[in-house]
Amino acid sequence: MELLITLIIGVLVSGGAFLLLRTNLFSVVLGLTLLSYAVNIFLFAMGRLHTNAAPIVDGNTMTDPLPQALVLTAIVIGFAMTAFVLALALRAQHDEPGRQQ
């Protein structure tokens, strides 16, 4: 399983990095999104991969809740960042229409 997670992370990072290196901002936004997926999975995987072990106190075994708490806010903040860069792209489009062509 770990191999597959590793594969997913590697592919996402490569794709994200490639898109980050583009000149137009929308591609950069796509790249950022891919990279955030990768980083979130990476962080999440740091708590190791367990099935049927949700971190809810009910007597059963639990996985590590800490990475999950970190990732949860990271997802929402990631959205805020994506939105911010998109707004930047729109503003750039408005100020210098030529740049985004």
Place this chain on the structure above:
Amino acid sequence: MQLLGMLLLPFAGAALAAISGSDRTRCALITAFAPVIALALLMRQRINVFAGNVVYESLHWLPQAGLDISLRLDGLAFLFATLILAIGLLVIVYARYYLAEKDSLPKLYSLLLLFMGAMLGIVLSNNILLMLVFWELTSLTSFLLVGYWQHRTEARHGARMALIVTASGGLALLAGLLLLGNSVGSFELDVILLSGEIIRSSPHYPLLLSLILLGAFSKSAQFPLHFWLPHAMAAPTPVSSYLHSATMVKAGIFLLARLHPALAGTELWFDIVTTIGMLTLLYGAVMALLQNDLKGLLAFSTISHLGLITLLFGIGTPLATLAALFHIVNHAIFKASLFMAAGIIDHETGTRDLRRLRGLRRYLPHTGVLAMVTAAAMAGVPLLNGFLSKEMFFAEAIQIRDAGGLANLIPVIATIAGVFSVAYSLRFIHDVFFNGEADDLPKFPPHEPPRYMKLPVEILALLCLAVGVFPAYTVAPFLNAAAISVVGQVPNYSLALWHGFNLPLAMSCIALGGGAVLYAARAPIFRWHDRHRTISSMRVFEFGLIALFNSARKIINALDNCSLPRFVAIALLATIIVEIFALAQLPQLLGPIAINPIDITLVIGALIAAVATAFTVRWHRTRLLSLLPLGVIGLVVTLLFARFSAPDLALTQLAVEFVTLLLMLFALRYLPATATLENICWRDAIIPLVLGTSTACITLAILTQPYQSIAHYFTEHAVSDGGGHNVVNVILVDFRGFDTLGEISVLLIAAVGIGAMLHGIALQPITTLLRSQKSPLLLATLASVLLPLALLIAVHLLVRGHNLPGGGFVAGLVAAVALLLQFIARDERATLLRLSNAWQGLAAIGVLIAIATGVGSFVFTRPFLTSSFGHWHIPLFGDIELATAMLFDLGVFFVVLGAMLRVLTQMFGPSESLGAPRNL
């Protein structure tokens, strides 16, 4: 709390002075109030301190950092505090008459009192870190005071130079004091002063001594860091009189005295301090004679006298230390009055140029007499205070000669400096008040200044005489007390005027006679000096600054040529370096933990993700199309979270996925459908491949290492302390609630920022995306049914979040999604758009609720964000559990909902540009 009161008085006075109004006398009286009271408080401790006792006061401030408001008043502090407050008072009186009508007196007074408070802080601190805080404050206030006439270029440049030099010295001092405190184990002066042996034998001693001396020397204008002081003369004369003669430049000297028991007594100390002192003494004396500006002459003479005092501290014997302390007092008295006299001359004649001033004795007879007395004190004429301390200095210089080496030079240098000192004092008097008729003055004829402008000068001149004639009755108790705190006991000395015919007297005679001769034969020296135009230190300094800025700019330009890809590439390369460095440390890639067998569903998931990523990259120029595979990846990630026991994450990811896609769709309406083709170079292929591979390797390496969770505390205390079973949620809203508060604030800030960025610009949709003439009927119908259901689910998720998957983040997202669905499917767009600001308000209210929940715990005298919970029985509902953390979660809910809708509605388009809803 008398010491603390005394310390705070000038600061309170500064605030009072700032609002004291435009009436000058009233302003001066109000300002004088604080130093008068402080002086009275100080004098109440007189008997106690003169008996050799130390008064302590202490308040906790940051005990964790070893920083307390810890004050001490011993002999040394008493001596300095008296100088600071008394001369400060005289300067306040003087400045009342000095300043022109158009200059703001409250501003000057306010700054002067701030400075006074900072100086008092330095001398009263019993904690070296606290002392450093005040030290920096004197640098700042002196910057403002030197730059008081901010419309003048030389004032601004002088102020900047003074700040840069003294603040850099302050930085060195900080490092030195930290080393000092660490080698002793305490930042309290009490402890440090008793740990001299430990400090001197510490391996850090040479470094910490150099750093501390650098700080002290930069402040006290010691050669070669002296150059800022002459330029600081651009300050109003009361400021020069106070800062640049009596107090601030003495702060460095004070530090030498204060840390004398801890640092002095080694060869290194002797070598550095005497050498620097000697150089400064000689250089200042020679340069003072060559100045043509009255204040310039005084500035270099100040440098020279500071060098003399430094030299005495370098010699370091008890008698030399006593002489140094004595000269500190004497110099403060005569130099403050000389500056004031120079200010009067400048004020009445309109010039300070020694080549234009002459013959003033007829017009300013009274001022002339006062100036002569104090200049004679500076020259070391018998019956005046300067004579006594100079005699002591000469005596010590002869004593130390026996030490050999460098010390042989000291008596010679001392005598030469004495000769120059007499010569420049003579010049100050003769050039200004005699030397022919006054015929080249901008303001003619000059008049004696107002009565009270001369009062401070009179008092100081009288003091020169009183100390010079009756030292035992005036200055002796101060000196004895100060000597006790510096050298431990009162050395055996005699303050008598007459010691018989001896070598020091001979040196004094040589200085007086030689000085007179030198002054008489000054013309060739001046001619020689005029031929060799000295390079302006200001020019050199400014040149250096500009060079520094330019090289910084060059480095920035080399790194960042305003190309985003280039900048991103640098960041990614840095990441690669860090990762490869980490990987290189591993003995082997795989750790001891075995890899779990591959399961088929995950294989399918991974394949879908990989293919979708490939398509996102492939189609990234066709923007709309690229969103399709992107959404697929998001769903795979959601399923991954769900499979590996993270229901909260799966819920959040799913909702965010929806909102993100919607956001991008909205944004695409304003962007061209396709992006231009770019050239792809080697960088675009290699960086992503290497980064992806190395990240994957690191992940694999970590996943095969043994795992040690640090979350035990959270899992064990979630129910008992947090009152919730969903540990993730309890961490978010309770254990790490403060982090979450920060995160929702970021969300709010992002929403506000996006609002500001897109505010008022009329974006024109350039594609027909989302521009159907009619909303699809099916979606519209479904949306109306879904809305109440979805909102109900949101509330359900919010309420149960503390115990089951859910919580404020997810609930907020679900509610936002439900409303956005209406936005797309029905005609509520207009309504929702106009509510754009209201959504931002909702987000703000959310943050406020979260903060209020945190502040609420103060009511129960608990720390910020302490949560509490309990069980309540409600009829029909049964037992329910409520925690204050749920209130916090409600705040999170509002922030997420508000921020999402604000961003989405803003992104959709400004409400102004909204026509009939159907046409969108």
